[in-house]
Amino acid sequence: MRGRAVTRAPRDIAHEGFLTHGRMRWAKVAGGLSVLAIVAYALVDQTPRPNGGTALGYLLGTLGLLLIVWLSTIGLRKRIITTKPYSLKAWTSAHVYLGLSLIVIGTLHAGFQLGWNVHTLAWVLMMLVIVSGIYGVVVYARLPAQLSANRNEATQPQMLEAIRTLDRQLDTAAQPLARAEADLVRLSLEECEVSGGLWQRLTARHPRCGNARARDAIQGLVNEQMRRAKPDPALTQILFLLERKDAALAQARRHIRMKTQLEIWLYLHVPMTIALLVALTAHVLSVFIYW
Amino acid sequence: MSDCYRIAIIGSGPAGLSAAARAAALGLSHVLLEKTDHLSDTIYKYQKGKHVMATPSQLVLRSDLAFDAGKRETVLGLWDNQTADHKVNVRRHAEIKSIVGTGDPIPGSIMKTVTRKRDGTSEIKEMQRLAPPYKLTLADGSEVMAETVVLAIGTQGNPNLMGCPGGNLPHVQYQLDDPAMYNDEHIFVIGGGDAGIENALGLAGDAAQGNVVTLVNRGGEFSTAKDANVKALMAARDAGRISIMLGTTTRSIEPGWIVLETADGEVRARCDRIIARMGSAPPRGFVEACGVEFASNDRLAFPKLSAVFESTAPGIFVIGALAGYPLIKHCMNQGHDVVEFINGNTSLKPADEPILEAKFAGLPGGRSVADWLELLRSNVGILNGMSPLQMREFMLDSQARAYRAGDVIFERNAPGSSLFGIAEGQVLVEVNPNDPSITVGLGKGEIFGEVGLISGRKRGATIRAGTDCILVEISRTAALKLMSAVPSASREVTRVTTERSLLQIFKSGLTPADLKDAVAAAKVETMKAGQALIKEGEEGDDIFIIRSGSMVVEKAIGGKPVFLSYVPAGSYVGEMAVIDGGRRTATVRAAVKSDVIRIPGEAFRPLLAAKPGLTARLREEMSSRTQLNSYIESKKDSFEGVVDMYTGVANFLVDNGVGEATDVLLIDETLCIGCDNCEKACADSHDGLSRLDREAGRTYAHLHVPTSCRHCEHPHCMADCPPNAIHRGPTGEVYIDDTCIGCGNCQRNCPYGVIRMDKVPPKRPWLISWMLFGQGPGPGEPGLKWKKKHADPEAPKKAIKCDMCSGQSGGPACVRACPTGAAIRVNPEQFLSVALLDRKGG
Numbered sequence A: 001m002r003g004r005a006v007t008r009a010p011r012d013i014a015h016e017g018f019l020t021h022g023r024m025r026w027a028k029v030a031g032g033l034s035v036l037a038i039v040a041y042a043l044v045d046q047t048p049r050p051n052g053g054t055a056l057g058y059l060l061g062t063l064g065l066l067l068i069v070w071l072s073t074i075g076l077r078k079r080i081i082t083t084k085p086y087s088l089k090a091w092t093s094a095h096v097y098l099g100l101s102l103i104v105i106g107t108l109h110a111g112f113q114l115g116w117n118v119h120t121l122a123w124v125l126m127m128l129v130i131v132s133g134i135y136g137v138v139v140y141a142r143l144p145a146q147l148s149a150n151r152n153e154a155t156q157p158q159m160l161e162a163i164r165t166l167d168r169q170l171d172t173a174a175q176p177l178a179r180a181e182a183d184l185v186r187l188s189l190e191e192c193e194v195s196g197g198l199w200q201r202l203t204a205r206h207p208r209c210g211n212a213r214a215r216d217a218i219q220g221l222v223n224e225q226m227r228r229a230k231p232d233p234a235l236t237q238i239l240f241l242l243e244r245k246d247a248a249l250a251q252a253r254r255h256i257r258m259k260t261q262l263e264i265w266l267y268l269h270v271p272m273t274i275a276l277l278v279a280l281t282a283h284v285l286s287v288f289i290y291w
Numbered sequence B: 001m002s003d004c005y006r007i008a009i010i011g012s013g014p015a016g017l018s019a020a021a022r023a024a025a026l027g028l029s030h031v032l033l034e035k036t037d038h039l040s041d042t043i044y045k046y047q048k049g050k051h052v053m054a055t056p057s058q059l060v061l062r063s064d065l066a067f068d069a070g071k072r073e074t075v076l077g078l079w080d081n082q083t084a085d086h087k088v089n090v091r092r093h094a095e096i097k098s099i100v101g102t103g104d105p106i107p108g109s110i111m112k113t114v115t116r117k118r119d120g121t122s123e124i125k126e127m128q129r130l131a132p133p134y135k136l137t138l139a140d141g142s143e144v145m146a147e148t149v150v151l152a153i154g155t156q157g158n159p160n161l162m163g164c165p166g167g168n169l170p171h172v173q174y175q176l177d178d179p180a181m182y183n184d185e186h187i188f189v190i191g192g193g194d195a196g197i198e199n200a201l202g203l204a205g206d207a208a209q210g211n212v213v214t215l216v217n218r219g220g221e222f223s224t225a226k227d228a229n230v231k232a233l234m235a236a237r238d239a240g241r242i243s244i245m246l247g248t249t250t251r252s253i254e255p256g257w258i259v260l261e262t263a264d265g266e267v268r269a270r271c272d273r274i275i276a277r278m279g280s281a282p283p284r285g286f287v288e289a290c291g292v293e294f295a296s297n298d299r300l301a302f303p304k305l306s307a308v309f310e311s312t313a314p315g316i317f318v319i320g321a322l323a324g325y326p327l328i329k330h331c332m333n334q335g336h337d338v339v340e341f342i343n344g345n346t347s348l349k350p351a352d353e354p355i356l357e358a359k360f361a362g363l364p365g366g367r368s369v370a371d372w373l374e375l376l377r378s379n380v381g382i383l384n385g386m387s388p389l390q391m392r393e394f395m396l397d398s399q400a401r402a403y404r405a406g407d408v409i410f411e412r413n414a415p416g417s418s419l420f421g422i423a424e425g426q427v428l429v430e431v432n433p434n435d436p437s438i439t440v441g442l443g444k445g446e447i448f449g450e451v452g453l454i455s456g457r458k459r460g461a462t463i464r465a466g467t468d469c470i471l472v473e474i475s476r477t478a479a480l481k482l483m484s485a486v487p488s489a490s491r492e493v494t495r496v497t498t499e500r501s502l503l504q505i506f507k508s509g510l511t512p513a514d515l516k517d518a519v520a521a522a523k524v525e526t527m528k529a530g531q532a533l534i535k536e537g538e539e540g541d542d543i544f545i546i547r548s549g550s551m552v553v554e555k556a557i558g559g560k561p562v563f564l565s566y567v568p569a570g571s572y573v574g575e576m577a578v579i580d581g582g583r584r585t586a587t588v589r590a591a592v593k594s595d596v597i598r599i600p601g602e603a604f605r606p607l608l609a610a611k612p613g614l615t616a617r618l619r620e621e622m623s624s625r626t627q628l629n630s631y632i633e634s635k636k637d638s639f640e641g642v643v644d645m646y647t648g649v650a651n652f653l654v655d656n657g658v659g660e661a662t663d664v665l666l667i668d669e670t671l672c673i674g675c676d677n678c679e680k681a682c683a684d685s686h687d688g689l690s691r692l693d694r695e696a697g698r699t700y701a702h703l704h705v706p707t708s709c710r711h712c713e714h715p716h717c718m719a720d721c722p723p724n725a726i727h728r729g730p731t732g733e734v735y736i737d738d739t740c741i742g743c744g745n746c747q748r749n750c751p752y753g754v755i756r757m758d759k760v761p762p763k764r765p766w767l768i769s770w771m772l773f774g775q776g777p778g779p780g781e782p783g784l785k786w787k788k789k790h791a792d793p794e795a796p797k798k799a800i801k802c803d804m805c806s807g808q809s810g811g812p813a814c815v816r817a818c819p820t821g822a823a824i825r826v827n828p829e830q831f832l833s834v835a836l837l838d839r840k841g842g
Helices: A021-043 A055-072 A074-079 A088-110 A118-151 A156-173 A179-190 A198-203 A210-228 A233-264 A266-289 B014-026 B072-085 B194-204 B227-238 B284-289 B328-342 B353-360 B369-379 B388-396 B450-455 B476-485 B487-506 B516-521 B575-580 B601-610 B612-638 B640-655 B677-684 B716-720 B745-749 B767-773 B784-790 B834-841
Strands: B004-010 B030-033 B096-101 B105-116 B122-130 B134-138 B143-151 B186-190 B212-216 B242-245 B249-254 B257-262 B265-270 B273-276 B316-318 B398-403 B408-410 B419-424 B427-430 B439-442 B462-465 B469-474 B523-527 B532-534 B543-548 B550-557 B560-568 B587-590 B594-599 B664-668 B693-700 B703-707 B726-728 B734-736 B756-758 B798-800 B823-826
Touching: A021 A055, A021 A088, A055 A074, A055 A088, A055 A266, A074 A088, A088 A118, A118 A233, A118 A266, A118 B693, A156 A179, A156 A233, A156 B227, A179 A210, A179 A233, A198 A233, A210 A233, A233 A266, B004 B014, B004 B134, B004 B328, B014 B030, B014 B072, B014 B328, B030 B143, B096 B122, B096 B284, B105 B284, B143 B328, B186 B194, B186 B265, B194 B212, B194 B227, B194 B242, B194 B273, B227 B242, B316 B328, B353 B369, B353 B388, B353 B398, B369 B388, B369 B419, B388 B398, B388 B476, B419 B450, B450 B487, B450 B543, B469 B476, B476 B487, B487 B516, B487 B543, B487 B594, B487 B612, B516 B601, B550 B612, B550 B640, B560 B612, B560 B640, B575 B601, B575 B612, B594 B601, B601 B612, B612 B640, B640 B693, B640 B703, B677 B693, B716 B734, B716 B745, B734 B798
Parallel strands: B004 B030, B004 B143, B143 B316, B186 B212, B186 B273, B212 B242
Antiparallel strands: B096 B134, B105 B122, B134 B143, B249 B257, B257 B265, B398 B469, B408 B462, B419 B469, B427 B439, B427 B462, B523 B594, B532 B587, B543 B594, B550 B560, B550 B587, B664 B703, B664 B823, B693 B703, B726 B734, B756 B798
């Protein structure tokens, strides 16, 4: 029938971030799971000694394995956009808290027996994945507000375009200059990268930045001229443009630094997860074969 | 002077060409007059290779010329050939200056034209109509005589010409077909509207062309141009690619030179080419001078026509876009039909007959189409003023429906913007949502559903059929057209909305009779965005009902305006002063352009005195508002920063169009990690094209309004859609259907820039093959390169916008796919409330 009051598809209207999603539902679940595991570990009599071979050990191991496999599917969940109701935020929330609970579950499963073998390899990989994940949670919680403040309504393409515009203006403004001064401007135009290599992206430090060198040199020239008489207006114009470019570069580099920090850990987290899945397979197979 | 033609057809667009072809096929003496040197100028001016659409698809084409969707060149080539084949008598370079009758004066037929002057006064000229044959005077001074005239001149009008000396020199042009054609020239573009700016940017776009481009604008700023265009222009100026001369007019033009009058005096500059884009004069003046009367003084009104397209001047027929039919197929059919009519074929049924037959097919009574139209026209009050031809067109956009007693016509809170008229029977309005048994009846001739139409909001009440009834459901477009064409309909809708808003708001047993005085004294006023309706501290006791748009309520606390609340359409403000006397306690400003109904206090007070229940109800409402005020004031004392932030955020959101939104995507930038998964999800759930730009848009206090559809209460995009392809869907979403012809009007009309014109990219390889083997572009919208390589270059571009993921049970994909919960969709009523205060305070 037309004209019916159709209810909208259910949607999450609670304005909560992934850490507080559903009034911290998954923190509670994961916390409960960990406490349960610790209590069981303390109370259940495990002979000869706690390890993966006891009944509790099997239980924890199975739980841990299922959790790890499920946790790794978030990569698919994020990329396969289906039409049915789901919330990636809820997934992230569960991913974070259940992932953290693996520290307890995995370690208790091992019964604190660590050594130089394929079993410990899986534990170590798991811990590395978790540690990189914790880094991820920290940057996800801290950086977005800074990223937004630094962006100041400019988009990344706009930031880069602003730098290109300044380059064009510098190029035009440098036409009347003498060779030596023009060469200084060329430093800014030719020896100045916005992003650079991984280290530079991560730190936003560019000690050899051509623009900074050009700015310092031209500033020196202008200062020198000022002491004698009025400085060359063409040169002060260049200096003004170099300073503006400096500010634009700083903003873009901060933006890139934060974007890199928000992404870099995934380049550790994801491959390590794949390694963990391989190590887990080896661990499970070897346990069953050499039992 | 040549002989007298049977038919003179003016304009060789689809309508005129089709008419001429029919006349040629019937062997009538005819002439087709075209002002340019080519046929079908409007389509000729389309950019090269543009895809011409053939909508509505259900309409049968009835013309001697063929037409099918295709490239501009194909369509034009086909028509050129077929026009020649039919031996149509075409006269090019024949611009008509005037059409006057040469026969006797027609008794009692006087044409009145109203000319409105810039100072607001108007002048009425009267002209005695003369009988045919008509004398057509051409621009070159020659004359053509014709018994009948078919006006098919479209609505484009003529470009305003350069009036200065030298304005007729060959290097002055009024159109730019291909900016790439000109190299190393000094070019002046005259006019700072969108057309001028786009041309200037096009000419200066490629530095390798070496053009020196100057844009000359008469005013000091670019007030008529789109924001995006002005920004692009300023960027081009800052980059040194374009010079701009503001406050400048052209003094004279000489070969190779232009003389300009600037604020600092006269400037003579080198100039190889002048492109004048100074707007165009609509053809209405010319048409009126021929004795053709328009339906109203509304800017959008069309000529008054009979069922056979004859205007108020006997023997002058109007067809095509000028008659209100902008689509090519309509135009061609009318061209065919009008010549048949002129030739005396009275039995010809219009081409839309099968469509109308289908519309009336399911109804009881077995009437013919003409009978049905007449029944609706005479029974439904607001349709009385329509002509049979208007009724036909009106019905194409409307539906006649039969309901059995007890059927629900629409439910409370259902979205809907159509208006219903009762042709037969009676309906019941459930006035109390808690008790469906309390109803008010509406009978034959009355209308309902006007709240949805006027306010753009959800239905206010459930309506059931009281008896078996026949209703006409008038779509929003048809209703707006009706209101602009028939002033009495517009007045009636206003009266009914005022009365019903009052009844709905003040319930407590009022009857329409109680309200008679208040309704009679009520006035509709339009408020500009930001305009204050009520000012704090002022005297005044008028009550205002917000008919469309929305308001914000502010109060000065400690010298600063503090946001108190958001008031949507359908609510009222100003009641405190009526009850308590005294001065206004808060300022009420329009958040967007709004219509309000002003009811003077003196008309309202007797009502209050007579109905104590009403006073009690108002007091109740007032106390809840007072509570809110004091709550915010108390917060202000203890948490001043929080309240300032709250006001700042609320004003920011209102400034960014949230005030007219029904559902808007916001991004909490304290959570957004910039992964763009929202955009990818959007693209992946909609043919690979994202309808949102996360990063663009304004931000305030880490709250970001991305470039994405707000699903406005009165969508700007709907204003001018030739195939009428934009609708509001069942869950309130504004969407564009498949009949989009890609004209781009909606994109230009959207003030938020959320509509893009693009073609659907091809299917890409499966996700797993991307993940494992790197095939294809991966999730999200494919890059330009991949699209270019794999897409069909002939595919037409269509308008694309957010449809709120309607039909997907999971709801909006952008929100679902956000990993951190930064993306939220809100409606202003929920979000612009005290909850916002707690959000920032918490």
